[in-house]
Amino acid sequence: MFKTRYIVIVFFLLLNALTFSQNDLNLLEKKAKEAYEYCSKENLNTNYCILVNMNIHSGKNRLYVWDFTTNSIVKTGLCSHGCCDSAWGEDETKQDPQFSNIHESHCSSLGKYKIGKRGYSNWGIHVNYKLHGLEKSNTNAYDRFIVLHSWKMIGDQETFPEGTAEGWGCPAVSNKLMKYLDKTFKKITKAPLFWIYKY
Numbered sequence: 001m002f003k004t005r006y007i008v009i010v011f012f013l014l015l016n017a018l019t020f021s022q023n024d025l026n027l028l029e030k031k032a033k034e035a036y037e038y039c040s041k042e043n044l045n046t047n048y049c050i051l052v053n054m055n056i057h058s059g060k061n062r063l064y065v066w067d068f069t070t071n072s073i074v075k076t077g078l079c080s081h082g083c084c085d086s087a088w089g090e091d092e093t094k095q096d097p098q099f100s101n102i103h104e105s106h107c108s109s110l111g112k113y114k115i116g117k118r119g120y121s122n123w124g125i126h127v128n129y130k131l132h133g134l135e136k137s138n139t140n141a142y143d144r145f146i147v148l149h150s151w152k153m154i155g156d157q158e159t160f161p162e163g164t165a166e167g168w169g170c171p172a173v174s175n176k177l178m179k180y181l182d183k184t185f186k187k188i189t190k191a192p193l194f195w196i197y198k199y
Contacts, residue, residue: 044192052197063076082108101133103144149178
């Protein structure tokens with residue numbers, strides 16, 4: 001009796017996980033479609049974009065490299081957000097990040113960004129990419145030194161229910177993921193879209 005009940009519970013948990021996963025994929029496909037239309041209109045890269053869903057817990061993979069040519073995810077990974085008024089390097093806002101476009105807020109900013117020039121970083125693999133805010137919600141990103149970079153405090157495996165270490169507003173990724181992104185960016189000529197969003 002106990003064994004049967006256990007099997008039934010596990011079955012429904014797996015079923016729910018698959019349902020949520022399919023729902024997440026549907027939402028991601030919808031967002032990717034919007035991204036493609038935007039990139040085509042604004043003369044940005046129409047091969048790849050990066051989507052970051054801040055509705056997802058920071059200890060789960062929430063950064064997606066989307067391939068427009070195959071209409072699919074080609075890479076995913078953890079991505080940090082800003083700590084705002086919380087402690088740097090902790091995961092205090094892992095489920096409910098706050099956002100701001102204000103200088104010295106230490107918060108991340110929602111919105112679309114154009115990935116700019118490659119530069120030197122003091123963090124991770126010592127590579128960063130400048131981020132140019134394209135919406136009212138992130139117009140100060142460049143002046144705030146909000147860049148895409150790697151950080152040793154971010155791993156390659158999901159940490160849920162623990163969160164990802166929070167920084168001062170930059171979308172930081174693992175060293176391994178940054179190497180992949182750096183290699184990908186070097187192959188393309190038009191700037192890709194980097195979109196941080198919440199539904």
